[in-house]
Structures are given as C-alpha cells and as structure tokens.
Amino acid sequence: MLRLSADKLDKLFSAISDAKELYLPVEENGSSKFDKWSEETQVNLNRLNTVKSPKDLFFPQSEDLMRFKKEGKKITVDTPDENCKEFVVFGVRACDVKSIEVLDRVFLSEPVDTYYESKRKAATIVSLACSEPEESCFCNIFGIDATEPAADVSTWLADDYLYWEAKTEKGEALTESIKSVFEQAEDTSAVDAQKENVKAIIEKLPLSGLNLDYFKNNDMMDIFNSEKWDELYEACLGCGTCTFVCPTCQCYDIRDYDTGHGIVRYRCWDSCMYSDFTLMAGGQPRTTQKERFRQRFMHKLVYFPMNNDGEFSCVGCGRCVNKCPVRLNIAKVIRALGGEV
C-alpha cells in the first residue's frame, strides 16, 4: 500500500490531471457533484454522497447520439467519434462503485451500448472508503463493504494520510504514472483501525437491519399484488427526484431536436414515475401513480434480480432517502413489505 499526506492531496490531483482529466466530488453553489478538477475547484471529500452520482460521467443526463442532415430526399447520419478521452474519477464511494457494476449489466450486455462502453473503457475509477457513514446508508444489506470499496484503485483517508492501493491493471497503470507523489506505507494500522471503527458504526445505523429475504423468496406476482403498495405510494408527488439522484436508475428517452441547421437525436434520463413514460397513442398501461411507484421498486428489487443472477439494482447509497420531497424511499418500501431481521 502507498500513502501521501492528506495536506498534499492537491499534488495528487494535479499529478493525475497532468495526464488525464480528473473528476471528483466538488461543492458548487449550494450543491455537490462530480466535476472536473482544476486548481480553483472546491473539492469536498467529507461529503458522503454527491447529489447526483458519478453515473453522469458514463450515462450523462443528456447525450447527443447522432446528427441527421437532410438534403432533398437524402438523409445522412453523422455519429460522434467512438473514442473517448481517458479520464480518472476519484472519490467514488463503495455504493457508487457497485452502482457502476449494475449499470454495466444493462449497458454492456448484448447488444452493447457503445456510448456507455466508450466512456467506461476510458475511465479509471478510484474509490474512497467511508469513514463516517450516515443514518441513510444501507449498502451493507446489499453485501457492499463501505470500508473496502472495489474499483481500479481503493483509497482510505485515515489519520491525515491518504492510503492508496491499486486493484486492477488500470489501477496499476495509473499508480505507476504518478508514483512520485507517494511514499510506501509501512504501517497501515490506521486503515485497519478505521475499518473496524466504521464497521461498528454501520452495525448501529438504523437501516442496517433491513432484510431482503421477502424479495428473494417470494413470487414476483405475489409481491406485485401486495396490498401494501396502496398505502406506500399515497404521498408520492410523481416527481423524478428519486430517479435522477439514483446511481442505478438508467431508463432513458430518445428524442429529436431540430437545431435549425440539422437534427440532433439525443437521449436523456427518463423516469418511470412520470405519467408520460409509458403513454402511447393506443393508451396507458400504468394509469395511476400507484402503478408507476410500484414499477420503480419492483424493477429494483424483483425484476432486475430476476434477470441478473439475483443482483438488486439498489446499492443503499441513501440519496433517495435524503432527497425525496415527501420522504418516501426504498428503505420504507423494503421495511413495509419485507420487515427486518
């Protein structure tokens, strides 16, 4: 394991961004997000979760897919270059690392989404272990270890040092390119102590006892038909906050936009919470907010696992827990339907 003094983080960021673009959690204008690093950037590694997850870097909220030109009867299609500049994402929490694996299952399964794939290939992900989990955290119930995040490189901020450990070839390559900023960490007891400490905290968190057995052991249709949905959805405003702050929600819309000098076909995030999501000329299969609300949670807790070897498409990051305007969230749904240990 390598390390560098926490007050030299700027040196690390500057070294990384000498070769590649660097994205990391920044505070800006009363909000937080993963943004490009520069010397003026207000980096915040204390905040547990940015408002929007790093999903944006691989699957942007809005992305141009192609351009069309029409000349007389002729149509030509122009597509953006498939190559994406290599970049590094630093400070990704264990839950968000897992969320990228969830997105991989969608976008990298056949037929591969090359827009996602090119960004994914270009990225080196550096994770940051959690040192102070919050009450909205429940990644542990999905088997995620907040103290031992996966990714290309794992890091820990403990006792005024950043500890750095490459986990993949990509991670080794990045480490090699900036190795002059590090020193060898002979003693890693600070990391071990932090891990132990954080694990004890996680035990005490109010959501860490949530139980997923109900979703694992019951039939899809029984869960779908549960009477609990009638009460659960009641306060839902039908907004898209939970969807858009969610690191794994990946539904999208494709639309055309006439720029006045050619047509752009773009895709953008969409939400199954919106009434027009399934609306078509022939009718509306999900007529009420109850059905739309149910769809979102059925997808994460039942449909997705059925199609993906039992993997849930929730990572317990707690963003929806913190951001729902009327404080509904997946934890409430899990508890109401399935209870806890």
Next chain:
Amino acid sequence: MQRVIDKVKELLANGVADRVLAWKVGEFPYDRIPGVFKDDLDGLCYDSFSACNLSKYLINETKKDGRVLVLMKPCDSYGVNLLIKEHRIDREKIYILAVPCNCKVDIEKIKDSGIKGIIDIAEEGDVLKINTVYGQKELDRRQVLCDKCLSCQGKKHVIYDEIIEDDEQQNIEKTDRMEAVEELEAMSPEERFAFWRSELSKCIRCNACRNVCPACSCNKCIFDNTDTGVAAKSNADSFEENMFHIIRAFHVAGRCTDCGECSRVCPQNIPLHLLNRKFIKEINELYGEFQAGEDAVTTGPLTFFTMEDAEPDVVYKKGRD
C-alpha cells in the same frame, strides 16, 4: 402535539369527517410524510418537522367520497383558498383544523452543520437534543429553521373550520421577504443573468417544484404533453431548464401564495421562490397589494384588466433602470 391528536380524535368521533389528512412518521425521527388516516391514528404527528404543505393533496382527497379533515399550518391555508377559487377542490368536502406553527426545522440544515448518523431528536424549548451514532449533539432550533419559515406571512390562518389557538410565544426573528429580491434588483443585469444562469443550470428536471406547487394544478402540464413540442425531460439546449422555470414562474404569477415549497423540495437547492417573489413584488407595485389565497373569492390582478393597467412598455422601462 398531543392537543392536536386529541382534537383530531374528537372531531372524527363527532363525525365531521371520515378520515384525516395529516403528517405521518416515517423511517427517521425527522420524516413527516403526508398521509391519510381513518380509524387508526397511529403515526399521526404534528411537530417541528411537519413542513410539507398538505393543501395540494386535497385535490385527490376531495375526489373521493365523504369528507376529509385536514390539518393546516398558516402558510398552507393560502393554498387551500387558491385551490377552492380555482375549482380544484370542493370546500364542502373538507373540514379544516388550523394548527399553530412556530416555524419548521430543516433537516438538511442540521446535517449541513456536520451532524451525521442521527438516531433520535428531542426538542426541549429551543434546544434540539440529537442522539447520533457518533454521540450526543445539541443545536438551537432557531439556527436550522426552514428558509421558507424565516420570511413567512405570519401566524394567521386564512381559512379554517376550527382552530387550535397558539399558546407559544413567537420568538423567531423574521426577515423581510423581499430582502433577497432587492439584493437581486441591486445587481447589474449581467450579474443578475449570471446569478440565475448558475442557479437554474443546476436543475435536473425532476419536476418536484412543479408537482408540489399548489398553484400548479393543471390536469396535464404543457411540459408533460409531447404534442406541444416543448415537453422535455432534459436540456436539448443549454437554456432549456432556464426556460422551464421562467415559464412556470409566469404561469403562477398572481397565483403563487409564496408557501416556499418549491425551494424546500428542490434537490439542488435552487432558490426558486425568489423568482416568484419578484413577480409578487412587481404585481404589488403595479396593481396594488395582493396576496394570492388570502381569500377564495377576490379576482387575481392578472385575470382581469382595467384601463389604468400598466402597458407592456413597462417591461422596457423597468429593464432600462
């Protein structure tokens, strides 16, 4: 709090309504979710965290049979009048219990103060005693009040059937609600443009502001109607989300009750209420003082005209200032 529950029990027992729309405890000690209770009042809660405006839920509730008892804070009661005036809800199907308010606490502000891992919160006078997994913390509630409460219209309920009188002394120092608007007005046009561009560009098009707004009660919003060509969930060009908010502000002009919910629910902390307040200020100056939702009958200043009304060139003249 207990007074409120007792009163609700009494009213339901008297048969004024067959159910009650109130706040329900949720996952965390600060979660207060709008909810309907019938016989079992378990979980009904009214306290410092009951910030959600319940008025808009009455649109759906009054479509159902029977009569609903609803708890109303002073600021929410304006929304009820507005919805009655706009024929969105049927007054006959509602029984309003006015509940006193001494400002609500913003959990985000508590967390922004560095408090994490909250397990329990107790209120003793102005002191919030917060039990966390990282130990016991204390905060003065006056430092973490919702922004919307700091410059609210006061403690007056504008519509109710029954009222629970306020027995607490108001000890919150309020700010003039137009103070921030005046700060914006004092900026140069370039600064102001830059301010709004940077704020509105944070928008993620979640529609929470619209969906929570008691003045946004169209059956189908133009932004949800794909046939209009303006429906967009994202930003086809970089000004699109700016336009969404500007158009929405125009649409609720003269109807916005200034309940502050739009800013409270915004996941990106955009001060949306400032757009609406600017409109309120302009309307007050051009057409005389008007408070939307003050009553359920007065015609709004932008829904009729007189020969003395401002001419469109007022925009040009104001813009020059």
Next chain:
Amino acid sequence: MSRNDMLIPKVAVITGITTQTPDVKTYKVNAPEGGKPFEHMPGQCAMLSIPGISEAMISITSSPTNKEYMEFSIKRCGCLTEAIHALEEGDEITVRGPLGNHFPVESELKGKDLVFIAGGIGLAPLRSVINYCLDNRDDYGEIDIVYGSRTKQDLVGFEEIQNVWAKAPNVNVYLTIDNPQEDWDGHVGFVPNYVKELNLSVDKTVLMCGPPIMIKFTLQGLIELGFTKEQIYTTMELRMKCGIGKCGRCNIGSKYVCKDGPVFRFDELDELPDEY
C-alpha cells in the same frame, strides 16, 4: 457512419407505396444501394423514423422469403405515422433492426395446422408469417386465416388475400366485417364471434393479433372451445424507444416487450403483471 451501435439507424429509401385502406398505406423499403436494409424473421420489428419527428416500432409485414425488399403497413394514428403518410416514393427514412423475437416458424410451428386470427392493422405482423408459411408450404399443415375489420374498405391487402392466399393449397380464408355493407356478401360480425362459429379443431395452433378488445374476447372464445393458452401466440405493442431492452419503457414484469417479445404465448403472459 462506421460506428456500430443498435441505436444508430440505417438510411433506407421508399421504393413503392400502396394505399390499402383510408388510413393504412404499405411501404416498400430498400437500402439506398438496392436490396433489403437487413434480414429478419417473421414477427420481428424495426424502428422506423423520420429524423426530426420521432422513431417508432413497426412490425415488418413482408416475409423474409421476399428477397427484394421489405414492407411496412402503417396506419395513420400519431405524429410520426401522419408524417410517413405524407412521404412519396424516393423519399428516405431511417430503419434499425431487426428487433425483438419472432414467431417460432422453424420450431414449434413446424408441421402444425395454423390458424391466423387478425383484426384491422393487426394483420400486418401476421402477414409476414402467412407468406413465409406459403413459401415453405410443405413445412406446415392446414392454414386458416380469419380476418376482420370495421368495413370492407378497412381490410388491409384485400387483393393479396383474395388472389393469393385464398387460392393457395390447403388454405381457408374467412373474412368478416363489423356491420352489413352494400357491396359485401361475406360474413358480418365481430371476429371473436366468427371464430366461435367456425368451430375450429382444437389441435391447431393459433397466431393472433389485433386490437386489445378483440384479443380479449377471442382468447376467451378459444379457451371455451377447448384450446389451451400454450397453443395461442400473440404479438404485443407498448411504447418503445430503444428497442433493445435497455431504456426501460416497455417493461412488463421482468420482461421487455421489445427484446423478450413482441411475440408471446398466452401462458407466458399469464405469469406477468397485467400492465399492457
């Protein structure tokens, strides 16, 4: 245009337009350099688009045995179909596909007696299978085609039905319209009732497509006659955007209509939520 992604369409040119009914036209489509834009199997779909308007999932009505061109029968019912109806021969559109699964013409349907039941524009996806079976006539048993529409003028492909299908060996064509009409001496009545009257042998396999109300009552009728859900196939339509099971729109339970469908057997649909 070298990038290979299922979201990126091919350009295609309209090489023929037939007006079938007052609101249905059938379009011949070729690759600009000639030939078909791509190969497909009966029941599969394609995303058709006029750039600047939108893209929509349309079933391919021509049979894969047609080696010269591809055909789409399009009913005018929305923004895009309205615009397609305004196109002329030589105009270009974009297509991407083939998308979705197909009727099991090479497996489960082989050797079977087949009953095709269609209402209105619902004939479009079945026409691909019918012509495929006729071109591989020895692989299938007796073929019954029950087809109904509101009026005689609304029957799609009347000429082909009368001149090709009705004259093919071991094929029975049963046409019906909803209400009596002056120049019509055939059957009058709704498809579900007609199907019951025909007293079809219950060892046949049914392929059905039409408006939801027709599907619902025909299915009921078939079950009453003694058919099982395992014998009945249909093809579904939901709002779709990506066509490759990613955008999430056409999700019914754990299935995506665009990827796992559009062809389903009714016993499969029984296991899914009723959200279609």
